[in-house]
Amino acid sequence: MLETKGVSSGYKELHILFDIDFIAEKNKITAIVGPNGSGKSTLLKTIFGFTTIYEGRVLFEGQEITHLPPHEKTKLGIAYLPQTDNVFTDLTVRENLVIAGYILDESEFRDRLELALNVFPELKGKMDRKAGMLSGGERQFLGIASALIRRAKLLMLDEPTAMLSPKFASQVFERVVSLRDDLKLTIILVEQNVLKALEIADNALMLIGGKVAFFGGAKELLEHEKFERFVVGYTL
Numbered sequence: 001m002l003e004t005k006g007v008s009s010g011y012k013e014l015h016i017l018f019d020i021d022f023i024a025e026k027n028k029i030t031a032i033v034g035p036n037g038s039g040k041s042t043l044l045k046t047i048f049g050f051t052t053i054y055e056g057r058v059l060f061e062g063q064e065i066t067h068l069p070p071h072e073k074t075k076l077g078i079a080y081l082p083q084t085d086n087v088f089t090d091l092t093v094r095e096n097l098v099i100a101g102y103i104l105d106e107s108e109f110r111d112r113l114e115l116a117l118n119v120f121p122e123l124k125g126k127m128d129r130k131a132g133m134l135s136g137g138e139r140q141f142l143g144i145a146s147a148l149i150r151r152a153k154l155l156m157l158d159e160p161t162a163m164l165s166p167k168f169a170s171q172v173f174e175r176v177v178s179l180r181d182d183l184k185l186t187i188i189l190v191e192q193n194v195l196k197a198l199e200i201a202d203n204a205l206m207l208i209g210g211k212v213a214f215f216g217g218a219k220e221l222l223e224h225e226k227f228e229r230f231v232v233g234y235t236l
């Protein structure tokens, strides 16, 4: 589905990622874990087109997308939800969803809105509320619902449970699983809650110092003898 081949990238001259090879398989959850500052968010930004790529290639469904601008990637079905600023806080829930569907004709918009609200029914009663007034978890739901309306096939979620209470965090994890199992989406998940992420993920990529330290099955990483050493500094 999505593949990086030998990707090195960073912010102008500041080199952050080195020779990254990984594949996010279709209809699977790939967790990206690693210590703070190891380049997890930078990898999502690199895939979406917000960094400078010095070397390597990014492929989506077999097509080269390395240097496509973000809006072209959105059209292909790639959605990137940054940790914050993933909704328009001054607009209502309804307005956010309408903007997400602006390229759709009315009947497709209605179908996709219904689908998004079936996945996130808690938004139904809050359509006229400003997005900025939603709880952190509901804001994540709105961000993902907007991506569903934009016909996303690949969702890249950057720490969707950051700042959430354990109760909301587990709702977000449940919903991510349902996006994979019920809507057959492909998900790349950057998570600070490593154990929970590896529990729901199929595959895992561990970055350390901007390099791949592990790529393989999520359970394999959990059982990896060096796992404990990998996660020093993490809250398990």
Ligand SMILES: Nc1ncnc2c1ncn2[C@@H]1O[C@H](COP(=O)(O)OP(=O)(O)OP(=O)(O)O)[C@@H](O)[C@H]1O
Binding pocket: 011, 014, 016, 034, 035, 036, 037, 038, 039, 040, 041, 042, 043
């Ligand atoms: N916009 C930017 N401009 C310059 N450097 C940046 C920028 N964003 C991140 N960096 C640097 O890139 C490095 C990797 O950061 P990144 O946010 O990708 O790590 P991370 O693994 O997601 O960390 P965390 O778990 O703390 O969110 C850090 O040294 C960070 O300071």
